[in-house]
Amino acid sequence: MITRRSAEVTFHAGADRSAHLTWGQQGTWDVFRQWLPEMKPFFVLTRWLPVPLLLELDDVLAQLAHLLERHESLRTVFPAGAAGEGSQHVLGRGVTPVEVLDRPDGDPVSFADLVTDFVREAGTTPFDHETDLPIRFRVATHEGVPVLVMFAVSHLAADHLSADLLVTELTELLRARADGAAAPPARPATQPVDLAAFERSVDGQRLNVDALAHLRDQLARLPVAPLPPRAAPATPRHWRGELASDAAAAALRLAARRLRASTSVTLLAITNVLVRTFCAAPAYPLDIMQSNRAAPTLRHTVTSLNQAVRLAMDVSGETFDDLLGHARTAMTAAMRHARHDGRAAARVARDAADAAPHPLPVGGQFNDRWSLTPRPTGTPPGLADLPGLTGRTTFDWPQKAAAEGMPLYVDASGPADRIHLSLMADTALLTPADIRGFLYAVEQIAVELAGGDVSLRRVTEIYDGHRMCDAAER
Known part of the structure; x- marks a missing residue:
């Protein structure tokens, strides 16, 4: 019989930061508000990956903490303003739960079944973006030995390519831990708060002005039906x-x-x-x-x-x-x-x-x-x-x-x-x-x-x- 319990990941990444939403986040925010409480398939992205042999659960949790500390979007809450506009608030430190499912030897439930169940549950469970981190983790173990890591991330925090990047990076972190090597350095990347600041800069607004001019031209060319x-x-x-x-x-x-x-x-x-x-x-x-x-x-x-x-x-x-x-x-x-x-x-x-x-x-x-x-x-x-x-x-x-x-x-x-x-x-x-x-x-x-x-x-x-x-x- 599959047993469930909860573990925790603690992250420490410096000071809190806040900003308005980026253009990409704002578009996703508006689509969410258009459809919720109805869930659409693209609202939540799911991924899963194997855990290298010889790692303990604490090893896996430590690498999940590394992932959260590297990417501000994964430890961001999104408060709603009085007029319905969104904002982002990055947490510098905190704790997030991790669900652990243990499969005993001889259990008829396969790890593929556990992934299927996870994907189904993730697709029907919305995030509370005002209070919860926009990512949920689940670790599947066999007799206490980690076998799979699964995560569901809100489209407000990651697009499909971002989710794939997280799989690649977490795979590298787990492999390094299993090999007893130092964690590979984080790849240089603009964080969403900094991207939001750029979009309101002179250079960012030039992009916007050009895009809106192009849109006006295209709308004028549309036929009737x-x-x-x-x-x-x-x-x-x-x-x-x-x-x-x-x-x-x-x-x-x-x-x-x-x-x-x-x-x-x-x-x-x-x-x-x-x-x-x-x-x-x-x-x-x-x-x-x-x-x-x-x-x-x-x-x-x-x-x-x-x-x-x-x-x-x-x-x-x-x-x-x-x-x-x-x-x-x-x-x-x-x-x-x-x-x-x-x-x-x-x-x-x-x-x-x-x-x-x-x-x-x-x-x-x-x-x-x-x-x-x-x-x-x-x-x-x-x-x-x-x-x-x-x-x-x-x-x-x-x-x-x-x-x-x-x-x-x-x-x-x-x-x-x-x-x-x-x-x-x-x-x-x-x-x-x-x-x-x-x-x-x-x-x-x-x-x-x-x-x-x-x-x-x-x-x-x-x-x-x-x-x-x-x-x-x-």
Whole structure:
């Protein structure tokens, strides 16, 4: 029988510090307030990692303390002001609980089961950001010997890349402890309080002014109704399909090399060439999510840095190369204008909506985290390997929701050698068969692009073929 008990991690990191929220934190704060008490999957990020042999529980707790002391965002509370605005208060010292689950020898519950339970509980348990630290730890032991460390961190304190950084750093800390070596030094990184100060500086405000000017230009280019309803909606209305594919991962790299583009630009172009098949205008509103880690001082920062840039995404043209060029232009603009005051951007959007003779259309979001993962080691798959890799592709429906903020969300994540392509769509726009067909079409288009050009007519053929396939044939 699994037993539970509580341990503690004590951290000492100097003086308390306070500041207003950064632009990235503010955007996350506003989304939280929009949806809570309903929990959305991105509110809490979960990760887990093995503990090296020969470490005791006290060793693990000591490394968790190191992690908290290095990253101010993990020991920050976020008080709400009278008008609903947020702020951040970094604790210089404190204590946080750690749940310890011990599995006795012969127990039928596996450590995989413990991880599954942890992920499920984390996704349904919101943080009290005013009083609690934005991270929860759980250690799984076997007969008292640590085996796994799990943590759940609020998106207000970390984005996905931050969570991955924490896994890497904690792995290094535990390994050093097991080897009897000194803890590796912390990587240079701007702390959120200092980032908030920069954003209010002259240089920070220049970034904001440029981004808002770009947004005004894009809003002026939006058509009236680019994504019209096409079917009776299902219940619940929004469905998310996810395709996991070794073939698409390898093909995207091969295609990007052939096209002299990044994998992210290539994936965006493939997405747009499919959206074009049901888009009623030569452009549609698209938010392109950016990690905002181009600056060396932000590369190892743990906080919520990612922000979206709204664009009038051009899907006009006669060839795939035309759409590839539009995607390259859009991605460059998104990278340049991704750091901005989201509340100021919302005011710009409201002003544009008030001045427009028709309601501004709602579009989609493109979030490619997969392209940021390091390339796998070893010899990469070639063209001849792609047909065999498609046999490993899997598809699932991991989420259905009654309401979402947009009718179309495209997301790419997963390990370097197996991309997880996700599409959340309003079923009034795309039926479940359309959603599934869209994702399989992305894979096939990438495979064909790896070997040569693909016409827009061929894209329609591919998409129609996958849409007509019955789910039982998958």
